[in-house]
Amino acid sequence: MKVRALLSSIAVASMLSGTAAQAEIGIKNFRQIIQSFSSLTAVPLTDTDVKATIDETQSRLPKFGRPDEVNSAMLLAMTSLSGIFCQKMIQSDSVKTVDQRRVHKMVDFTKIPSTYNDDARKAIMEEYAQLFWGRSASEMEKTALIKTFQDMQTSAGDTVDGLKKALKATCTVVGSSQEFFMY
Amino acid sequence: MRARFASCLRLGAAVALCSFAPIAVSATHEAEDKAAKLFERLTGVPLPKNDPRYKQMVDFIKGGRMTEAAKIATEDPAFVTVTARNMAAQMATRDESPVGELDDFQATVMGLAKDNGDIRNLLNGNFLYEGSFSGLPAYSVANNDHYIQLEQRDPYQLRKRQITSVPDVAGVLTSRSWAKSHYDAGTNRRAVEYTYKVFLCRAIDVWKDTGLDDFRVRRDVERTPGGDPAEYQRRCRTCHAGMDAQAGAFAKFDFQNNALVYYSSGTAPKYNINTDHYPEGYVTYDDSWLNLSTQHHNASIGWRGKLNGKGLNQFANMIADSRGFSECMVRRMFKEVCRKDIQALDPDELSRLTSDLEDSGYKVRDAFMDVALSPRCLE
Numbered sequence: 001m002k003v004r005a006l007l008s009s010i011a012v013a014s015m016l017s018g019t020a021a022q023a024e025i026g027i028k029n030f031r032q033i034i035q036s037f038s039s040l041t042a043v044p045l046t047d048t049d050v051k052a053t054i055d056e057t058q059s060r061l062p063k064f065g066r067p068d069e070v071n072s073a074m075l076l077a078m079t080s081l082s083g084i085f086c087q088k089m090i091q092s093d094s095v096k097t098v099d100q101r102r103v104h105k106m107v108d109f110t111k112i113p114s115t116y117n118d119d120a121r122k123a124i125m126e127e128y129a130q131l132f133w134g135r136s137a138s139e140m141e142k143t144a145l146i147k148t149f150q151d152m153q154t155s156a157g158d159t160v161d162g163l164k165k166a167l168k169a170t171c172t173v174v175g176s177s178q179e180f181f182m183y
Numbered sequence: 184m185r186a187r188f189a190s191c192l193r194l195g196a197a198v199a200l201c202s203f204a205p206i207a208v209s210a211t212h213e214a215e216d217k218a219a220k221l222f223e224r225l226t227g228v229p230l231p232k233n234d235p236r237y238k239q240m241v242d243f244i245k246g247g248r249m250t251e252a253a254k255i256a257t258e259d260p261a262f263v264t265v266t267a268r269n270m271a272a273q274m275a276t277r278d279e280s281p282v283g284e285l286d287d288f289q290a291t292v293m294g295l296a297k298d299n300g301d302i303r304n305l306l307n308g309n310f311l312y313e314g315s316f317s318g319l320p321a322y323s324v325a326n327n328d329h330y331i332q333l334e335q336r337d338p339y340q341l342r343k344r345q346i347t348s349v350p351d352v353a354g355v356l357t358s359r360s361w362a363k364s365h366y367d368a369g370t371n372r373r374a375v376e377y378t379y380k381v382f383l384c385r386a387i388d389v390w391k392d393t394g395l396d397d398f399r400v401r402r403d404v405e406r407t408p409g410g411d412p413a414e415y416q417r418r419c420r421t422c423h424a425g426m427d428a429q430a431g432a433f434a435k436f437d438f439q440n441n442a443l444v445y446y447s448s449g450t451a452p453k454y455n456i457n458t459d460h461y462p463e464g465y466v467t468y469d470d471s472w473l474n475l476s477t478q479h480h481n482a483s484i485g486w487r488g489k490l491n492g493k494g495l496n497q498f499a500n501m502i503a504d505s506r507g508f509s510e511c512m513v514r515r516m517f518k519e520v521c522r523k524d525i526q527a528l529d530p531d532e533l534s535r536l537t538s539d540l541e542d543s544g545y546k547v548r549d550a551f552m553d554v555a556l557s558p559r560c561l562e
Contacts, residue, residue: 030281036227063282
């Protein structure tokens with residue numbers, strides 16, 4: 001089930017980035033990608049787990065920011081980075097009051113995923129889109145992201161812990177999509 | 184770009200077509216788009232719309248106060264640690280890669296960007312930058328530990344540090360980083376080659392010249408390579424005549440046992456090796472130098488001031504005072520911020536930006552802002 005969820009995530013990421021591939025636009029290089037994740041999620045680069053993930057992935061990220069540096073290894077590195085920054089941001093937000101949170105203004109971290117209806121889920125997806133893309137998510141994109149959320153809910157369980165995992169999976173997909181690393 | 188991209192998606196059009204389509208946007212949307220783009224260009228990172236600086240930038244742009252909007256972006260640490268650092272790393276490494284550990288050369292570019300310093304100080308300054316907080320290993324010309332730690336903790340916290348390790352001070356040309364890259368082994372000719380490449384944006388193939396007098400070519404260069412004197416005249420001389428004449432500037436510098444070395448008396452032994460290749464060649468006794476590369480296509484470098492001298496500082500001043508240096512720095516900034524080669528795209532705009540840099544006192548941060556606000560960058 002976890003494999004299915006991952007494949008679903010990658011499919012969504014590919015779909016979200018498909019249109020952008022037609023544009024003649026550069027991409028961020030490794031330094032810009034890493035700093036962008038840190039700035040947007042407010043997770044410091046000095047965090048031990050973040051540092052470890054950077055050390056493990058940096059060599060696979062674009063050096064110069066040229067479109068020809070996009071490849072499978074790079075995309076997988078993006079997924080790993082996005083995952084750790086999302087996880088840390090969710091952890092941090094989950095212990096803060098709503099007004100202090102980076103995102104997740106609509107999330108009650110004490111509730112299980114099934115208590116969130118489609119509108120609530122769309123609101124969460126909208127926050128992630130605004131954070132990483134600087135724009136609203138389209139209905140099509142929201143629907144695709146909700147599917148990821150649901151798949152992860154099924155895989156990780158309808159529990160409080162499962163909620164964080166589902167949030168992480170969705171956040172990771174948005175953060176690792178091509179639109180985020182376009183320059 | 185992001186906002187426009189989103190509009191395109193909603194319209195269901197291909198971005199490749201859509202990005203050229205005239206889209207009626209309100210002044211506010213246009214200002215928002217510009218603010219987002221300006222911030223990302225200058226810092227390498229996006230600015231969230233809920234960040235209070237976003238609204239400030241939009242308001243400035245709507246009021247036509249573009250420079251003030253750009254200033255907000257350059258006050259973000261990422262302007263220094265990402266944008267200036269990317270440019271610095273490509274200048275500091277022999278393979279022009281943005282990857283590599285932080286060092287004294289890169290920190291100096293970053294520090295000058297942060298402090299809006301005079302970019303000529305990269306070459307003629309009597310200081311480098313170092314970390315400004317306690318607990319770091321002391322600066323050393325024998326290792327890079329200080330900068331490795333600085334990078335891991337907070338590379339934005341920088342301060343000037345007077346260079347005391349050598350008497351003939353020339354900014355980053357007397358940094359450990361530069362020494363490691365260009366004084367290590369070899370004959371120090373590489374230092375001349377890379378001075379031109381890094382600070383004048385001219386590779387040796389561009390500035391070599393067939394018509395120069397070769398009286399300063401050293402003894403280690405064979406005049407009849409493979410038994411063919413024409414080969415020397417045709418190929419070797421074109422680079423060596425100009426390069427060897429200027430290499431005297433570096434004659435007292437070396438990199439040994441992982442450290443920058445300065446010879447207070449005499450010159451580095453590497454300057455007088457393989458003397459049997461051509462015993463009548465030039466003998467290096469001191470650090471005097473002569474710039475012969477001033478005519479033909481090299482006149483376009485725009486030399487100003489003295490074309491000969493003694494020591495590295497005088498040589499560094501000659502490079503820093505040239506129009507070619509200012510132009511090269513603008514090209515590097517434009518490439519980093521706008522991802523385009525302004526020389527190929529619009530030489531007139533390059534000339535304008537270069538004049539702006541010089542007229543405004545060579546201020547690094549101001550020049551970055553000027554570049555980012557160029558219509559050629561924002562288009």
